[in-house]
Amino acid sequence: MPELRNWVLECLRQPQRAADFSDADWDLLIRQARHSNLLARLDWLFQQHPAVQPPIWAERHLEAARRVSDRQQIAVRYEIGQIVRAMRPLQQPVILLKGAAYVATGLAPYHGRMFSDIDIMVPKPVLERAEQRMLLAGWMSAHHDAYDQKYYRTWMHELPPLRHRRRGTVVDMHHTILPETARLKPDAARLIAAAVPVEGLEQVFVLAPLDMILHSATHLFHDGELENGLRDLVDLDALLRHFATDDGFWPRLQARAEEMDLQRPLYYALRYCRELLQTPVPESALAATSPHQPRFAALMDMLFQRALRPDHVSCNDAFTGLARWLLYVRSHHLRMPLHLLLPHLVRKAIKRRRESTPLGGHPLEKKAAD
Amino acid sequence: MNIATYSRERLGQYMATDGVRFRTGPFVVDLRSTLPAVVEGIHQMYGEYPLIESDHADFYLHLKQPAGIRHWWRPQVCFALDGHEPFKPLPLSQAFPMFEWALNWCVASHMHCYLIIHAAVVERDGCVAVLPAPPGSGKSTLCAGLISRGWRLFSDELALISLKDRRVIPLPRPVGLKNNSIDIMRAYAPQAVIGPNYTDTRKGTVAHMKAPTTSIRRADESGRAAWIVFPKYTAGAEARLTPRDPGQTALYLAQNAFNYSVLGRAGFETLTAVVDGCRCYDFEYSQLDDAIEIFAALELPYA
Numbered sequence: 001m002p003e004l005r006n007w008v009l010e011c012l013r014q015p016q017r018a019a020d021f022s023d024a025d026w027d028l029l030i031r032q033a034r035h036s037n038l039l040a041r042l043d044w045l046f047q048q049h050p051a052v053q054p055p056i057w058a059e060r061h062l063e064a065a066r067r068v069s070d071r072q073q074i075a076v077r078y079e080i081g082q083i084v085r086a087m088r089p090l091q092q093p094v095i096l097l098k099g100a101a102y103v104a105t106g107l108a109p110y111h112g113r114m115f116s117d118i119d120i121m122v123p124k125p126v127l128e129r130a131e132q133r134m135l136l137a138g139w140m141s142a143h144h145d146a147y148d149q150k151y152y153r154t155w156m157h158e159l160p161p162l163r164h165r166r167r168g169t170v171v172d173m174h175h176t177i178l179p180e181t182a183r184l185k186p187d188a189a190r191l192i193a194a195a196v197p198v199e200g201l202e203q204v205f206v207l208a209p210l211d212m213i214l215h216s217a218t219h220l221f222h223d224g225e226l227e228n229g230l231r232d233l234v235d236l237d238a239l240l241r242h243f244a245t246d247d248g249f250w251p252r253l254q255a256r257a258e259e260m261d262l263q264r265p266l267y268y269a270l271r272y273c274r275e276l277l278q279t280p281v282p283e284s285a286l287a288a289t290s291p292h293q294p295r296f297a298a299l300m301d302m303l304f305q306r307a308l309r310p311d312h313v314s315c316n317d318a319f320t321g322l323a324r325w326l327l328y329v330r331s332h333h334l335r336m337p338l339h340l341l342l343p344h345l346v347r348k349a350i351k352r353r354r355e356s357t358p359l360g361g362h363p364l365e366k367k368a369a370d
Numbered sequence: 371m372n373i374a375t376y377s378r379e380r381l382g383q384y385m386a387t388d389g390v391r392f393r394t395g396p397f398v399v400d401l402r403s404t405l406p407a408v409v410e411g412i413h414q415m416y417g418e419y420p421l422i423e424s425d426h427a428d429f430y431l432h433l434k435q436p437a438g439i440r441h442w443w444r445p446q447v448c449f450a451l452d453g454h455e456p457f458k459p460l461p462l463s464q465a466f467p468m469f470e471w472a473l474n475w476c477v478a479s480h481m482h483c484y485l486i487i488h489a490a491v492v493e494r495d496g497c498v499a500v501l502p503a504p505p506g507s508g509k510s511t512l513c514a515g516l517i518s519r520g521w522r523l524f525s526d527e528l529a530l531i532s533l534k535d536r537r538v539i540p541l542p543r544p545v546g547l548k549n550n551s552i553d554i555m556r557a558y559a560p561q562a563v564i565g566p567n568y569t570d571t572r573k574g575t576v577a578h579m580k581a582p583t584t585s586i587r588r589a590d591e592s593g594r595a596a597w598i599v600f601p602k603y604t605a606g607a608e609a610r611l612t613p614r615d616p617g618q619t620a621l622y623l624a625q626n627a628f629n630y631s632v633l634g635r636a637g638f639e640t641l642t643a644v645v646d647g648c649r650c651y652d653f654e655y656s657q658l659d660d661a662i663e664i665f666a667a668l669e670l671p672y673a
Contacts, residue, residue: 027426031452057398057426064482071632313453 004317008032008042008310012234013278015045018052026058032310034061036230037114040069044112065112072115076103079118079169084204086137087122090129093205095121095195097174097215098235101206104198108238114231117161117170123192124175131159131173139164139171147347155181155336177215178223181336186218186260209243210256217269218262222334226307226327230276233308236269237277250285263292272304303327374417382409391427392419395530395541395589397481399473400427403465405447408433411466414565415544415578418586429476433469435462451476460571467568467576470546474527477541478628484530484539485640486628491524491538492516497596497670498538500529500648502626505573508603508655511551514579515658516665518559523585524593528628533636536643537592542585544578552577558658597668598623598650601661609660614650647671 007029011018021029033039043062046052054062080100087094097119102110122130135141139162143149152160158174176188195205207215216239220232243249257266267289273279274286294300306323309315332341373381373392382404384390389402390412403409430452436459440446446459449472456475460468478486489502490513499521503509510526517523523542530539547555547564552575556564563580598619599611620641624630630637649671655661 022425024425031430035452035454055426057428060396060481060483061428064480067482067634067636068632071634074634311454 004309004315006032006309006315008036008038008230009276011042011045012038012237015042015049016051018046018054019049023055026055028314030058030061032312032314034065035312036310037228038112038231038234038310039065040112040114041231041234042112043069065114069112069114073103073110073113075169076100076115076118079164079167079171080104080201080204082137083118083120083134083171084201086133086139087130088203090126090133091203092122092126092130093192093195093203094130095192095205095207096198097121097177097207098219101212102235104201104204105206108242109235113235117172119172119174121174121176121188121192124188127159127173127175131162134162134171134173138166142170151344155179155340157182177218179335181340182222182334184218184222184261184264184334186214186262190260191215209239209246210253211260213239213243213253213269214257214260214262214266217265221265221268221304223331226324226331227311229308230310233272233277237273237279240269240273240279240281244280250282250288254285254288257289263289264294267292267294268300268304272308276308303330371421372418373412373421375421378409378413381413382406385409385412389430389432391422391424392416393422393589394419394473394543395525396539397428397477397541398422398424398426400430401433401469402431403433403469405433405435405462405465407463407465408469411469411565411578414563415580418583429473429480431469431472431476433465433472464568464571466565466578467546467571470544470578473543477528477530481530482629482632484532485630485633485637485644487529487531487623488527488626488628489529489623490526491529491540492521493524493538493540493593494521496593498524498593499597499599499665499668500538500595501599501601502529502623503600503602508551508601510545510547511554511603512601512655512658512661514545514547514551514555514562515558515661517545517582517585518555518562519662521665522588523581531595531640531644532592533633533640536595536640536647538595539592540585540589542581542589544580546573547577547579549574554658555579595644595648596671598645598648599653599665600651602652602654603656604654605656607654607656609655609657609664610653611664612652612654614652616645616648616650619650620645 005028007025011029030039033042039062043066046054076099080096083094096104099113099115100118102113141160142163143160149160152158157176157179158172162171162173177186178184191207191211194208194211196208198204198206206212213236216232216236220229220236257263270281270286270289274281303323303326306320307327332345373390376384381390385402386404389400391398391400432450433447435441436446436448445462447462447465447468448455448459449457449468487502489500490509492499492513501509501513513526524538524540525543526545528541530541532539552567555562565578568576600614623641649669
């Protein structure tokens with residue numbers, strides 16, 4: 001079997017290695033980075049290492065990614081302003097999550113980050129009124145299907161995505177960080193109570209540093225389908241490196257995970273950050289999470305090792321497809337009990353099949369996002 | 371070495387296995403396909419494009435039939451960019467048009483080092499005419515007419531404008547003719563190579579006219595934008611060139627650029643500088659010969 005060349009991981013760890021890259025190496029790096037949404041992030045890293053001089057054709061791809069990322073960050077700032085304006089009459093806190101939080105506060109992961117949507121959280125009692133405010137300000141529910149609406153509203157931790165009717169930007173409005181039906185039950189009220197105000201924006205908050213890390217870990221390992229797995233791990237790595245210098249950081253992180261019932265996601269986060277991105281996680285912190293390792297740790301290792309690679313053919317082996325599929329099933333299994341899950345997956349599969357018939361419009365019609 | 375070095379069979383073998391790697395304008399394309407219609411189309415339309423023995427390609431394209439029942443029943447074709455399929459499949463008979471659309475999409479949605487405007491582009495003596503216009507306005511027909519009478523083809527779909535020096539970059543590829551204009555061009559340019567008609571596409575019937583040899587050979591010579599002309603075919607109309615407001619022109623181009631919103635300030639500055647340096651016109655016509663005459667007499671915007 002040929003040796004796995006994961007140049008994205010290699011360059012995330014040691015950007016200066018690209019200084020010795022051949023054309024073939026650059027070619028592979030750019031293809032892998034594009035498929036993991038990390039091209040602009042790598043571009044930013046290379047900017048910090050002047051010894052790295054990409055060939056002209058590679059620079060074109062890096063420049064393009066840089067421009068998209070720069071533009072997205074401007075758009076995210078603008079959208080935050082619009083959301084704040086829409087919600088102001090409620091006089092309730094709006095909490096920015098993930099990418100939007102990094103951009104609003106200039107936190108480490110924001111350099112070269114790509115966005116697909118904006119995540120916000122509001123207290124559950126306010127959710128309905130908050131949605132009304134958003135609808136008044138021009139956002140519309142992106143899922144019209146009655147089943148989808150019910151699925152989100154009954155079981156999920158967020159509303160169906162809201163898409164702005166003119167700008168097309170998508171906002172995911174959460175009221176907690178995991179589905180109501182999930183087994184882990186972090187208490188959203190405590191997250192909101194600890195949230196930190198964003199300077200210069202009234203009623204706008206981000207999660208407290210420890211919660212931000214725990215949410216990022218939870219989202220990556222217990223919620224999503226890992227389509228942006230490595231990108232999310234890069235976020236986590238940047239957050240951990242940034243906050244690790246705070247006094248008593250590691251024990252406090254541990255204690256907060258315990259309070260919030262999120263030790264398992266923290267275990268995964270520390271393990272894979274250290275193993276893949278060489279995040280300086282102290283032994284003591286790893287040891288403290290080890291009681292929370294899963295029962296089938298070796299199997300989970302086999303799955304995550306694969307799913308956290310760039311989604312590119314060069315990083316796939318015979319088990320990659322199976323690993324991604326098992327994690328997909330797992331993500332749903334974690335979300336809801338089996339008697340809810342099975343009918344849901346069947347419905348989704350049928351719907352996908354129906355949607356694959358092309359309709360009118362541009363000769364090349366985009367696939368549905370879900 | 372260019373693609374025509376290979377026989378149709380050899381080309382098919384390469385495309386089925388390693389893929390064929392060729393240059394078009396500033397980009398290297400790596401194309402794989404076992405579909406005979408794609409091999410045939412490449413052989414006919416891309417024979418003069420240089421084969422590239424490089425360790426990189428800008429776009430890795432693969433056209434193939436989807437697995438499952440649709441492989442046999444009402445067969446389809448789908449396109450993968452480096453292993454990912456961004457679009458729904460099309461009927462198998464449209465495999466070659468799909469390659470052309472897909473490659474345009476690849477350039478327009480990735481190459482943000484250029485301002486990319488939806489327009490046909492032709493050149494003469496280093497001066498470039500940009501022909502933006504909505505579909506159905508006769509833009510491709512006019513473009514095909516001009517390049518069969520001495521103008522050099524840059525592109526019939528994508529105006530690439532460098533953000534660094536504002537030069538227009540050629541991306542010579544087959545010209546996509548639609549519906550009536552196919553027969554018009556078969557008659558008007560009998561020397562041109564025009565491929566088979568693909569019927570019932572979502573743009574109606576489509577055929578491709580091969581890019582002229584000199585356009586392909588001089589694909590690395592950029593030009594300076596001199597004219598922005600909005601063509602409009604009107605049956606029976608007298609050919610007429612009327613000056614057009616530059617501000618309006620800039621607004622229209624911004625709306626019809628693929629990546630104006632991505633580029634922000636750089637896009638605005640490039641666009642306004644280009645429009646500033648051009649003469650802008652509306653152009654109504656019904657006869658290609660009149661159009662050729664009027665374009666030959668276009669005045670330069672600069673001394």
